[in-house]
C-alpha cells in the first residue's frame with residue numbers, strides 16, 4: 001500500500017500513472033473488441049446501407065456539382081458521418097460505465113485523475129482508426145479512390161482522426177452528464193439528422209439559405225469538403241460557400257481544437273464532480 | 277491508534293428536498309464487521325458513498341484510518357475497497373480480464389495483477405468461469421466478481437453496500453462465507469443491509485439507521501436484550517384465540533398481538549416460565565400446537581426502535597443489475613427459515629413495516 005501511494009506523488013509519478021492507467025483503459029477496449037469483433041462491423045452496417053441507398057438507388061438522380069461520379073462524391077461524406085458517429089458511441093460507452101457502477105469503481109480507486117477521460121477517448125481513437133480502415137476498403141470496393149497521391153490521402157485520414165478525437169470528448173462529456181444508459185440510447189437517433197444536415201449526401205447549394213447556413217457551418221460539412229479536396233473527389237464547393245466549406249482543412253482543424261478546448265476541461269470536471 | 281478506523285461525525289446530505297442523512301454518527305473499530313441496518317431509503321448508500329469518497333457531505337466530517345474523506349480522498353482511496361449495490365464490472369470482459377484491469381488500475385505490476393487475479397478466482401470458486409465474458413454470469417457470480425475486484429490490494433476497510441440484495445439463498449451463503457473469511461483475516465468491514473438475519477450473522481456491531489440518523493446500536497445480543505423476551509403461541513383452533521389472549525394477557529400484563537389467525541405473540545417478563553404458560557393454557561382448555569419463549573428478533577427490535585412509525589413500503593427490488601431472483605428476494609429467505617422458531621439467527625425478513633405481513637404469508 002505504501003508503494004502505491006508513493007508512486008503517485010510528484011508530477012512525474014502522476015504523469016506515469018496517467019499514462020499507465022490510460023493505457024490500461026485502451027487495453028480494455030482492445031479486449032472488448034477481441035470478444036465482440038462484430039461491434040466494429042455493426043458500427044459500419046449503417047454507412048454500408050447508405051452506400052447502397054444513396055450510391056446506387058438515389059445516386060442516379062443526384063447531380064454532382066461540377067460533374068463526376070456520385071459514389072466518389074458520397075464516400076468523403078460517409079467518412080465524415082462515421083467520424084461524427086463517435087459522439088454517440090462515446091456517449092453510450094461512458095453512460096453505460098456510469099450507470100453500471102464501473103465509473104464509481106474507477107472513482108473509488110487511487111487512479112490518476114485524468115486517466116479515465118483520456119483513456120476512454122484514447123480507446124475510441126483506436127476503434128475510430130479501425131473503422132476508417134474498413135470504410136476505406138468498402139469505398140474501394142464500390143469504386144471510390146483517392147486521386148491525389150498517398151500523402152494527401154493520409155492527410156485526409158489524419159484530419160478525420162483529429163476531428164473524431166475532438167468529437168469523442170464531446171461524447172465523453174455527454175455521457176458523464178447523462179449517466180444513464182437508457183437516456184443515452186434514446187438520445188442517439190437525435191444525432192443522426194445532425195450529420196444529415198450537411199453536404200455529405202447532397203450539395204448545400206440547393207437548400208434554403210438559412211438551412212444552407214446551418215449545413216455549411218456543420219463540422220460534418222467541413223470534414224466532408226476537406227476529404228473531397230484531399231482525396232481529389234468531385235464536389236468542389238461553389239464560390240459563394242461559407243468560410244468553413246471554402247477553407248475546409250483549416251475549418252476542420254479549428255473545429256477539432258475547439259471541441260477539445262471546450263470538452264476536455266468540461267469532461268475532466270464532470271468526471272470529478274461528486275455527490276450523486 | 278485508539279481511534280476507530282472509520283469515524284463519521286454529524287454527516288448531513290441533502291438531495292433537493294430529500295434529507296438523506298441528518299447528522300449520522302458512526303465509529304468502527306479496526307478488525308470489526310459493522311452492520312449498517314436500515315430499510316430502503318434510510319441513507320445507507322449515501323453514507324457508504326461519502327465514506328468511500330464518491331460523494332461529499334453537506335456538513336459533518338468523516339475519516340478513514342485518520343484521513344479525511346474529502347481533503348485526503350486519494351489517501352483514503354488507497355486504503356479502501358468498495359463493492360456497491362450493483363455489480364460494477366465490465367460485462368464485455370471476462371472475469372479474469374476484469375480483475376487484471378482493476379489490478380493494473382490499482383497500480384499492481386502486470387505480473388502481480390495476473391497472479392492476484394488467479395488467486396482470487398481460485399479462492400472464490402470462479403476459476404472455471406474465469407474466461408467467460410462477465411455478461412454471461414449469474415447475479416451471484418457477478419457479485420462475487422465485484423467483491424473480488426474490491427479485494428485486489430487487500431483493503432484496510434471494505435465497504436459492502438447490500439452485497440446480497442436480490443441473490444438466491446445459495447449465492448447469499450457464498451457471499452456470507454466470503455465476508456466471514458475476510459473478517460477472520462482482520463479486514464474491517466462496513467456492510468449495509470436491509471436483512472436482519474444478515475446483520476445478525478455477520479456483524480459484530482449493528483448500527484440501525486432510519487431517515488438518515490442512527491436510531492439504535494450495539495451488538496446483536498445487546499439490541500435484543502433491550503426488549504426482553506417474547507412468548508409465541510400457535511393455536512390448534514384459531515377460534516380459541518380470544519380465550520388464549522386473555523390467558524396470556526393475565527400472565528404477561530400485556531394484550532398479545534395476533535400477527536395471523538391462530539398465532540399470538542407478546543412481550544414476556546423475565547420471570548415468565550414456559551411451563552407456566554403451557555399449564556395455564558391447558559387449564560383454560562386451549563389446545564396449542566407450539567409455544568415458544570424466545571428472545572426478540574431484530575425485526576421486533578427495529579419496530580420498537582422506530583416506535584411503529586410508518587415507513588415507506590419497501591420498493592420492489594431493482595432488477596436492473598442482473599439478479600438471480602427477480603421477485604421479492606425475501607421470499608427465498610422466508611422459505612429457508614421457519615418464522616418465529618429460531619432464536620436470533622433465524623429471523624428472515626426485511627426491516628421496516630412489513631414484518632407483520634411477512635409472518636402472515638408464512639402461516
Ligand SMILES: Nc1ncnc2c1ncn2[C@@H]1O[C@H](COP(=O)(O)OP(=O)(O)O)[C@@H](O)[C@H]1O
Nearest residue numbers: 276291294296315316317318319320321322323
Ligand atoms: N442522487 C439522488 N438524488 C435524489 N435523491 C437521492 C439520491 N440518492 C439518494 N437519494 C434519496 O436519499 C434517500 C436515501 O437514499 P439511500 O442512501 O440510497 O438509501 P438506502 O441505501 O438506505 O436505501 C432516499 O430517500 C433516496 O431517494
Ligand SMILES: [Mg+2]
Nearest residue numbers: 320321361438
Ligand atoms: Mg442503498
